[in-house]
Amino acid sequence: MEMLxxxxxxxxFGTNExxxxxxxxxxxxxIIAVIGPSGSGKSTMLRSCxxxxxxxxxxxxxxxxxxxxxxxxVPEREARSVCARTGMVFQHFNLFPHMTVRENxxxxxxxxxxxxxxxxxxxxxxxxxxxxxxxxxxAMPASLSGGQKQRVAIARALMLxxxxxxxxxPTSALDPELTGEVLAVMRGLAxxxxxxxxxTHEMAFARDIAxxxxxxxxxxxxxxxxxxxxxxxxxxxxxxxxxxxFNRIA
Amino acid sequence: MKRLLAVLFSAAMLCALFTGCSGTGGKFVVLEENFGSEDxxxxxxxxxxxxxxxFQTALDDIIADGTAADISKKxxxxxxxxxxxxxxxxxxxxxxxxxxYIKDKGKLILGLDVGFDPMGFYDDKGNIVGFDIDLxxxxxxxxxxxxxxxxxxxDAKEMELSGKTIDVIWNGMSVTDKRVEEMxxxxxxLSNRMIIIVRDGSDIKTKADLAGKVVACQSGSSALNxxxxxxxxxxxxxxxxSSYSDNPTAFLDLKSGRVxxxxxxxxxxxxxxxxxxx
Amino acid sequence: MITGVMLKxxxxxxxxxxxxxxxxxxxxxxxxxLSNSKFRAVRAVTRAYVFVMRGTPLMLQLFFFYFGLxxxxxxxxxxxxxxxxxxxxxxxxxxxxxxxxxxRGGLLSVDKGQYEAARVLGLTGTQTTFRxxxxxxxxxxxPSVANEAITxxxxxxxxSVIGISDLLHYTRAxxxxxxxxxxxxxxxxxxxxxxxxxxxxxxxxEKKYKF
Numbered sequence: 001m002e003m004l005x006x007x008x009x010x011x012x013f014g015t016n017e018x019x020x021x022x023x024x025x026x027x028x029x030x031i032i033a034v035i036g037p038s039g040s041g042k043s044t045m046l047r048s049c050x051x052x053x054x055x056x057x058x059x060x061x062x063x064x065x066x067x068x069x070x071x072x073x074v075p076e077r078e079a080r081s082v083c084a085r086t087g088m089v090f091q092h093f094n095l096f097p098h099m100t101v102r103e104n105x106x107x108x109x110x111x112x113x114x115x116x117x118x119x120x121x122x123x124x125x126x127x128x129x130x131x132x133x134x135x136x137x138x139a140m141p142a143s144l145s146g147g148q149k150q151r152v153a154i155a156r157a158l159m160l161x162x163x164x165x166x167x168x169x170p171t172s173a174l175d176p177e178l179t180g181e182v183l184a185v186m187r188g189l190a191x192x193x194x195x196x197x198x199x200t201h202e203m204a205f206a207r208d209i210a211x212x213x214x215x216x217x218x219x220x221x222x223x224x225x226x227x228x229x230x231x232x233x234x235x236x237x238x239x240x241x242x243x244x245x246f247n248r249i250a
Numbered sequence: 251m252k253r254l255l256a257v258l259f260s261a262a263m264l265c266a267l268f269t270g271c272s273g274t275g276g277k278f279v280v281l282e283e284n285f286g287s288e289d290x291x292x293x294x295x296x297x298x299x300x301x302x303x304x305f306q307t308a309l310d311d312i313i314a315d316g317t318a319a320d321i322s323k324k325x326x327x328x329x330x331x332x333x334x335x336x337x338x339x340x341x342x343x344x345x346x347x348x349x350x351y352i353k354d355k356g357k358l359i360l361g362l363d364v365g366f367d368p369m370g371f372y373d374d375k376g377n378i379v380g381f382d383i384d385l386x387x388x389x390x391x392x393x394x395x396x397x398x399x400x401x402x403x404x405d406a407k408e409m410e411l412s413g414k415t416i417d418v419i420w421n422g423m424s425v426t427d428k429r430v431e432e433m434x435x436x437x438x439x440l441s442n443r444m445i446i447i448v449r450d451g452s453d454i455k456t457k458a459d460l461a462g463k464v465v466a467c468q469s470g471s472s473a474l475n476x477x478x479x480x481x482x483x484x485x486x487x488x489x490x491x492s493s494y495s496d497n498p499t500a501f502l503d504l505k506s507g508r509v510x511x512x513x514x515x516x517x518x519x520x521x522x523x524x525x526x527x528x
Numbered sequence: 529m530i531t532g533v534m535l536k537x538x539x540x541x542x543x544x545x546x547x548x549x550x551x552x553x554x555x556x557x558x559x560x561x562l563s564n565s566k567f568r569a570v571r572a573v574t575r576a577y578v579f580v581m582r583g584t585p586l587m588l589q590l591f592f593f594y595f596g597l598x599x600x601x602x603x604x605x606x607x608x609x610x611x612x613x614x615x616x617x618x619x620x621x622x623x624x625x626x627x628x629x630x631x632r633g634g635l636l637s638v639d640k641g642q643y644e645a646a647r648v649l650g651l652t653g654t655q656t657t658f659r660x661x662x663x664x665x666x667x668x669x670x671p672s673v674a675n676e677a678i679t680x681x682x683x684x685x686x687x688s689v690i691g692i693s694d695l696l697h698y699t700r701a702x703x704x705x706x707x708x709x710x711x712x713x714x715x716x717x718x719x720x721x722x723x724x725x726x727x728x729x730x731x732x733x734e735k736k737y738k739f
Contacts, residue, residue, distance in 0.1 A: 050648050084650055094645035098663045098739045107659065108649035140739055160650070364697070365704030372701050376533035401701070402691040409595040410691065415611075496700070498707045525707040 001064055003028050003164045003195045004049060009058030009068075011044055018044045019055065020219035026164070029193040033206035033227075036216035037242055042199040045216070046166050049197075050088050051079050062086060063163060084112075087157030091169040093149040095141040095156070101128065102137040105156050114160060127155040131185050147178030151185050165189065167198040203246050207231050215239050276505065277450035278523045283457040284445050285476040285513055289438030290369075291338065293419035293429060295411050298348035302341050302434040305418070308392040309385070309436060317388055318439070325368045325381040335438045338430045352417060358390045358397050361416030363404035367521045369422035370399075382420050385439070408432060422517060424472040443516045444476040447504065447523065454511055461486035463510035466500045469493050473513045497522060530702055531714055537695035538718065540612070544684045544694065545722075548619040549677060555620060556627025557662075563632060574628070581625035586618070587686050593618045594690040615687040623680060630672045634665035667737045674730035681722050695719075 004026040011019040019041045026032055034042045047053045049060060049067070057071040065082045066074055073079060096104050105124035109115040115123060128134050131151040141149055150170055157165060167186070171179040183205050189196065190209050200206055206213055206227065213230040215223045223235050234240045292309075294302050312318045319329040352358055362370045362382070370380040378399045390397035402410050410416045411433065423429070425438055448454045454463060465487050467473040474492050477484060484490055494500035497514055501522045504512045514522070563574040581589070594614040597607035609617065638661050646656040685696035699715040702708075 052644055052647065080650055080652075083648070086648075088648040090641060090645065092641055094639070094641035096642065096645070096660055096664075098667070098737070108651060111655050111659070112650050142739065156649070361691075363701075365701030367705035367707075371705030372533050372698065374530075374533065376536045376698070400691060401693045401697060403689040406591065406595070406689055406691070409591065413595045413598060415595075415691070496704055498703055498709060501707055502709065521705075522707040 001028070002026060002061070003030070003063060004197065005059075005061040006045070006049070007059040007061075009045070009048060009055045009060065010071075011041070011048060011053060011055045018219055019048070021058070022216075022219070022221055024214070024221065026195060026197060028163075028195055030195055031190055031209055031211050032197045032214060033210035033212075034197065034199045034214045034216060035201070035203065035206060035230075035242070036214075036222075040216040041219045042216050043168050046088075046168050046197060046199050049166060050083050050086050052088075085160065085163045087160065087162030087165040089150070089153050089157055089165065089167045089170050091172050093141075093146075093153045093173075095149055095152060097141050100138050100140055101133070101144075101152050104141065104152060105159050108156075109159050112160075120159070123159060124155070127158050128152075130158075130188070131155045132181070145178060146174045147181045150174065150182045154182075154185055154189075164195040164197070167196065167200070169199050169201065171200070171202055201246075203231070203243070215242070217242075278447050278504075278526065279450050279452075280519065280523070281446040281448065281454070281456065284443045284516075285473070285480065287441050287443040287516075288424045288426075288472055288476070289332070289335070290422050290440040290442055291425045291438045292436040293407070293411065293423055294417070294434040294436070295348070295414075296433050297344075297346065298434055299341050299344045300346050300350075301348035301352055301417075302436065303343055304349045304393065305389065306337075306341075306436055308389045309439065311392060312385065312388045313439070318385060321381060321384045321388075324384070330440060332438050332441055337437055338425050338435045341434060352393070352395060356395050358386075358393065358395045358418065359400050359416045360386050360397060360418050360420050361400050361402040361407060361410050362419070362421035363407070364401045364421075366422050366518070367525075369517065370420075381440075382422060386418075386420055422515070424515075426472070426475070440517075444473050444513055445516045445519050447501075447512045447514060447519050448510065449504065449507070452510065457483060458486075460511055462488050464489045464491060464508070465511045465513060466491045466494060466503060466509040467513045468497050468500055469495060471497075471515075473515060477513055501526070530706075530711055533702060534695060534698045534711060534714055534718070537693055537698035540687070540692050540694040541681075541684045541696075544612075544615055544619060544687055544692070545680060547616045548623055548680055548684075551616070551620040552623035553627055553673075555624035556631055559624055559628035560631040560635060563628060564635070578625045578628055581622050582629070586622050586683060587689055589622055590615065590618050590686060590690050593621075611691050615690060615692050619680070619683070619687075623676065626676055627673070630669050630676065631665065633672075634669035635661065637668045638664050663737070667734075667739065670730065670734050670737060674726070674734075677726050677730070678723050681719060681726065 002025040006022055006024040008021045008023050009019055010017065010021055022041070022045055036042050044053055048055045049062070051067065051073070054073055055068055055071065059069050060067040062082050063085065067079055067082045068074070074082065096107070099107065102121065102124050105127065106117070106120040109120045110117055125134065125137060128137055131154060133148060133151055136144060136148065141152070144152065171182050174182065179202065183202065186198070187209060198206070210227055212224060213227050214221050215230060217238050223230060223239055230239070231243065234243055292305070294305065313331055313333060318331045322329045322331050364378055365371055366380070368380050369382045370378060373379045383399065387397050400416050402416060407419050411419060424442070425435055429435060446457070454460060460483065467477060469492050477490065491509055497518050500512055503509045512519070559574055559578065562570055563578070565571050594609065594611065598604045600607065642660055642664065643656060646660045651659070684694060687694055688697040695715055695718060699711040702711040
């Protein structure tokens with residue numbers, strides 16, 4: 001069964017169509033990297049999967065349950081339940097600045113009564129250890145570096161034992177020397193066969209980690225395939241020039 | 251820095267406090283001449299004729315049997331109570347329910363702008379006392395109702411009265427044409443001259459000596475009305491300062507020499523002088 | 529001795545302050561949410577309310593609620609209030625309008641990403657408001673709220689226009705009858721002490737909500 005299934009989704013802001021019919025099926029344990037120029041609809045697609053954007057048409061299913069049916073989003077309560085096992089990591093981390101690291105992790109599971117306070121604290125400490133921040137449990141987010149913040153954000157997403165993790169440009173807001181620590185954590189998750197959809201500009205990382213790479217351009221998936229297919233044999237001039245622009249920088 | 255500022259500020263306040271209290275001191279004299287006189291009376295709701303007449307009967311009794319004279323001697327040292335004055339505006343018995351309203355309530359609510367020594371003011375224990383208050387207690391007694399003293403803002407007295415939040419205004423209120431028009435007014439019970447106060451040793455001996463001098467009075471006061479009623483005299487002044495919100499501050503300026511004369515109600519003025527000599 | 533008399537007025541000053549602070553802050557919050565309502569009519573009414581309450585003098589509002597309401601045809605007789613309740617109501621309604629604006633600014637300062645993170649973590653709207661938004665907003669609005677609180681201390685003096693015997697009423701009565709301005713300075717010292725205490729309180733609160 002697909003963990004995530006998008007069928008022909010369309011999203012428009014006014015007259016501007018950002019997504020023009022995107023279909024995608026993600027299998028359990030699969031790692032998808034989404035690349036493409038900015039404004040191609042990558043983030044919008046990802047955000048639609050957790051209900052942060054309302055799509056105009058098409059369907060979205062998560063673990064076999066509908067979030068959007070033919071352009072109609074299910075009622076709020078049901079949407080919440082459908083998205084319950086979906087984790088999301090943002091470009092700008094979006095940690096809660098008024099809470100310690102541990103409180104950031106424990107808030108949702110405790111409020112949603114998934115875990116009691118003790119269990120949550122225990123799990124938080126274990127996850128912080130996993131992302132290499134065991135000593136920062138009582139720190140405030142403001143005292144952390146960007147890379148540390150993003151690792152906390154990943155740990156926070158993991159607190160709810162998600163079946164699928166979505167990453168929206170997780171390293172784009174980081175100084176280059178800090179991306180490594182975040183990518184290392186994501187590699188660790190990949191090794192545990194976590195299902196992940198990663199919107200990224202880190203081509204080497206995408207090539208290295210992904211089972212499948214999607215190239216999005218102007219609101220559609222222009223090409224999809226294994227990393228080798230995408231990076232060795234770019235089918236379109238658009239993809240070739242996109243990849244060239246990265247090689248020039250890199 | 252903050253602490254330093256706080257200390258400096260407190261020091262400045264203390265200095266101001268002492269200058270405010272001590273001043274140049276000195277004595278004051280009241281000129282023989284004055285700016286005429288006006289009458290004090292009690293204000294009631296317009297149209298409350300039955301109550302006004304019953305009230306007046308009680309007050310007349312108090313004046314006739316000598317009680318009022320005793321109260322006057324207590325506060326002024328002499329009997330200053332007016333007798334046999336007519337109503338400023340004739341009050342006819344219309345048989346309205348206003349007296350019944352007060353009797354049913356069992357209370358007579360007296361509105362006053364406390365702070366008019368010796369008419370109605372706070373004593374050292376914070377009780378409202380004064381000439382008007384003693385008189386009012388007697389009136390309430392004779393009407394068989396309880397007297398309730400309600401401090402009000404003088405600016406809102408007409409609204410207090412018409413909104414029935416008070417029943418009478420009794421606080422050394424001068425009878426003016428406007429008030430006679432807007433309220434029922436009792437017969438005047440006290441006469442009050444608009445006296446001229448100068449510093450002792452001042453070269454001002456008569457009203458004519460005010461020429462070329464700075465004269466002060468409270469803004470919007472009946473003293474101001476009285477002065478302005480004599481435009482020829484005003485024309486000789488160097489300046490008429492009528493922006494004081496209360497008489498004590500005007501008196502303070504007389505004390506410090508910023509102004510040369512103060513025109514004020516006799517009742518207030520004598521009290522100011524008495525308080526100053528303490 | 530004079531101070532003893534003046535102390536009688538402090539009770540009203542303090543209780544008016546406390547009642548207003550305790551009621552106008554939650555009311556301000558409520559207005560903030562109404563001013564962000566989905567419904568245009570609700571937003572418009574809230575905006576109009578804030579405009580009127582901030583755009584007219586507090587003294588006029590006191591007159592209106594105490595003297596004016598009973599004169600409204602038909603319902604007026606049910607709107608007769610005693611002096612103190614009328615003052616409390618007026619102050620609460622007036623300050624709520626100011627707090628509404630302060631909180632609205634505070635709300636705008638909370639990053640959109642915070643709502644998104646809360647949503648993705650499955651928090652409900654209420655949980656997001658109380659656990660995520662308000663704590664962050666408090667930090668932002670604290671200095672303005674402290675400012676309003678200090679203004680309120682001094683504004684309580686206005687209540688004397690509807691015959692509330694507050695500190696300033698006694699002060700002015702004493703100044704007038706004693707021909708001595710010492711009560712003004714005693715009152716100033718009291719207001720300063722009150723303000724000083726508030727400043728300390730808000731300093732402590734600001735520390736508590738620092739992050």
